[in-house]
Amino acid sequence: MEMNDPLRREEKKESSPDRDKSGPASPDTSRPGRDNLLKRMKKVDPKQSEKYKQRTGQ
Amino acid sequence: MKEIVPLLGLETEYGIIREDLEDSDPVEESMKLLKSCTQKSVFGKWAYSQENSHLDMRGHRVASLAQDEEEDAFCAQDRKRPYSYLEMKCDRVLANGARFYNDHTHPEYSTPECNSLFSLVAHDVAGERIVAESTKIRNQEIGEKAVQVFKNNTDYSGHSYGTHDNYLVPRDIPFDLLVKGLVPFQVTRQLYAGAGKVGSENPKTKDYKGIQLAQRSDFIETILSIETMTQRPIINTRDEPHASRNQYRRLHLIMGDANMSAYATALKVGSTLLVLNLIASGGTVPEIELENPVEDVLRVSQDKNATLKRNSGNSITALEIQESYLEAVEQNYSGGNKEYDWVIQEWKRTLDEFKNSPEKLSDRIDWAIKEKLFTEFMETENMDWDDPMLQSLDLEYHNLDPDRGLYRGLEQENEVYSLLTEEEISRAIEFPPEGTRAKLRGEAVRKESEKIKSIHWTGIEFENGDVLDLTGVISQEDVGRTQVTG
Numbered sequence: 001m002e003m004n005d006p007l008r009r010e011e012k013k014e015s016s017p018d019r020d021k022s023g024p025a026s027p028d029t030s031r032p033g034r035d036n037l038l039k040r041m042k043k044v045d046p047k048q049s050e051k052y053k054q055r056t057g058q
Numbered sequence: 059m060k061e062i063v064p065l066l067g068l069e070t071e072y073g074i075i076r077e078d079l080e081d082s083d084p085v086e087e088s089m090k091l092l093k094s095c096t097q098k099s100v101f102g103k104w105a106y107s108q109e110n111s112h113l114d115m116r117g118h119r120v121a122s123l124a125q126d127e128e129e130d131a132f133c134a135q136d137r138k139r140p141y142s143y144l145e146m147k148c149d150r151v152l153a154n155g156a157r158f159y160n161d162h163t164h165p166e167y168s169t170p171e172c173n174s175l176f177s178l179v180a181h182d183v184a185g186e187r188i189v190a191e192s193t194k195i196r197n198q199e200i201g202e203k204a205v206q207v208f209k210n211n212t213d214y215s216g217h218s219y220g221t222h223d224n225y226l227v228p229r230d231i232p233f234d235l236l237v238k239g240l241v242p243f244q245v246t247r248q249l250y251a252g253a254g255k256v257g258s259e260n261p262k263t264k265d266y267k268g269i270q271l272a273q274r275s276d277f278i279e280t281i282l283s284i285e286t287m288t289q290r291p292i293i294n295t296r297d298e299p300h301a302s303r304n305q306y307r308r309l310h311l312i313m314g315d316a317n318m319s320a321y322a323t324a325l326k327v328g329s330t331l332l333v334l335n336l337i338a339s340g341g342t343v344p345e346i347e348l349e350n351p352v353e354d355v356l357r358v359s360q361d362k363n364a365t366l367k368r369n370s371g372n373s374i375t376a377l378e379i380q381e382s383y384l385e386a387v388e389q390n391y392s393g394g395n396k397e398y399d400w401v402i403q404e405w406k407r408t409l410d411e412f413k414n415s416p417e418k419l420s421d422r423i424d425w426a427i428k429e430k431l432f433t434e435f436m437e438t439e440n441m442d443w444d445d446p447m448l449q450s451l452d453l454e455y456h457n458l459d460p461d462r463g464l465y466r467g468l469e470q471e472n473e474v475y476s477l478l479t480e481e482e483i484s485r486a487i488e489f490p491p492e493g494t495r496a497k498l499r500g501e502a503v504r505k506e507s508e509k510i511k512s513i514h515w516t517g518i519e520f521e522n523g524d525v526l527d528l529t530g531v532i533s534q535e536d537v538g539r540t541q542v543t544g
Contacts, residue, residue, distance in 0.1 A: 033471025034434070040467045041435050041451055049214045049449035055084055056129050057071045057164045057219025058286035058312065 155496030170496030254425030275359030520544030
């Protein structure tokens with residue numbers, strides 16, 4: 001097991017993330033953060049995906 | 059029930075573009091990106107002599123691997139460049155045990171071999187950070203944010219690049235048994251592992267409008283194949299264990315998506331790991347044989363509630379298939395291992411919410427996050443799914459730039475679930491996973507880099523002639539018995 005493994009860390013009584021508790025909570029979409037996201041989305045170049053040419057990978 | 063997968067790894071090919079030039083040259087840009095990486099590393103010393111990608115799990119050898127005609131033409135042009143093949147590859151092995159290099163002009167980050175799920179996910183996210191930092195440095199050199207890098211799998215014009223999940227399994231488990239048990243699971247894993255994609259690139263469904271579950275589903279053409287650039291399979295048959303060939307095989311799954319959500323990565327790899335354990339331990343695996351598994355990959359991606367035909371003559375949904383696997387895994391692996399318990403708990407939660415309240419998935423499952431985000435945007439802007447803006451938003455979701463990427467924006471606004479702490483990610487950027495052979499590789503890179511003559515997953519050759527053979531170093535006990543000298 002890795003030293004920074006969350007389960008090891010829990011054994012060492014350090015702070016633990018939500019994954020050791022009850023799982024994720026739903027987002028609060030009423031927050032102003034959603035407006036910031038919409039502003040970010042409006043700045044996207046509508047032709048961006050058209051310009052984005054890649055070569056085949058694996 | 060036994061735990062039979064000692065090591066796990068993820069490989070991610072990133073998309074790259076130079077936005078200030080009319081024609082972005084992926085060879086030049088990928089090379090310059092790799093050269094911008096400032097992580098402690100060994101550069102240009104990958105031991106290609108140790109590679110052998112032409113052996114097939116089914117017992118034969120192929121003379122060559124295929125690529126499409128367009129890529130053949132590109133490669134012919136590349137041979138005229140003033141660089142050798144190795145110079146274009148720009149191989150780096152990092153002090154955290156990872157490999158960072160160019161694969162078919164895509165910057166690729168291969169995590170170190172990990173022996174725990176959350177360690178692997180931390181190393182995958184560490185890869186995002188290292189690629190993003192290299193991009194930042196490259197852009198400082200240019201003087202503007204001209205280079206943009208994306209953790210996704212498509213350019214929306216029919217070119218796909220991969221995210222492969224790898225599992226080391228004992229050789230004595232019959233390959234046919236793995237295939238039989240895995241195919242229905244793989245076809246339907248996209249219910250939670252799909253990164254979502256606006257529109258379709260499959261010629262058979264080019265009129266599809268909306269968001270598919272997965273980026274790669276348009277590109278799956280067969281059940282089994284050694285190929286990765288054409289005839290992409292549900293299960294890849296390349297037999298390249300990077301370990302003792304007599305003892306192990308490396309299951310190389312190439313149909314997965316590049317997840318921005320670390321939770322989705324954990325659920326994808328964790329559920330696959332448990333199903334592999336179940337199959338290999340002789341547990342009762344759901345007896346589901348699909349009549350058209352290849353077609354079903356795309357069918358499910360474009361209609362998550364589609365009914366799939368079974369060989370038995372009955373029909374079944376993707377959700378029912380996943381519920382069957384979950385039930386079998388839960389009966390055998392519940393309560394024994396905290397990581398497994400997390401996977402079982404979250405797999406159950408996710409399937410339950412998929413069934414009863416799918417809107418709840420929109421904080422941690424990539425396709426659901428996109429669906430909610432883009433639907434809100436379309437309502438605000440009075441757009442439809444076939445507006446070209448939607449594919450551009452889809453692409454931007456995967457942008458690693460913290461000021462532009464939509465997933466990055468969601469993280470900054472705390473609107474998506476954070477699986478990992480910053481401390482865990484920071485550690486994975488700098489240090490290899492404990493108790494693995496990657497730890498030995500990483501230590502050698504950190505302390506002895508100038509003495510290394512060549513390096514590979516399976517060992518290190520030093521300038522003085524010493525060789526550190528890692529082929530048989532698999533378990534934590536093996537690692538403890540092995541010393542780095544050079």
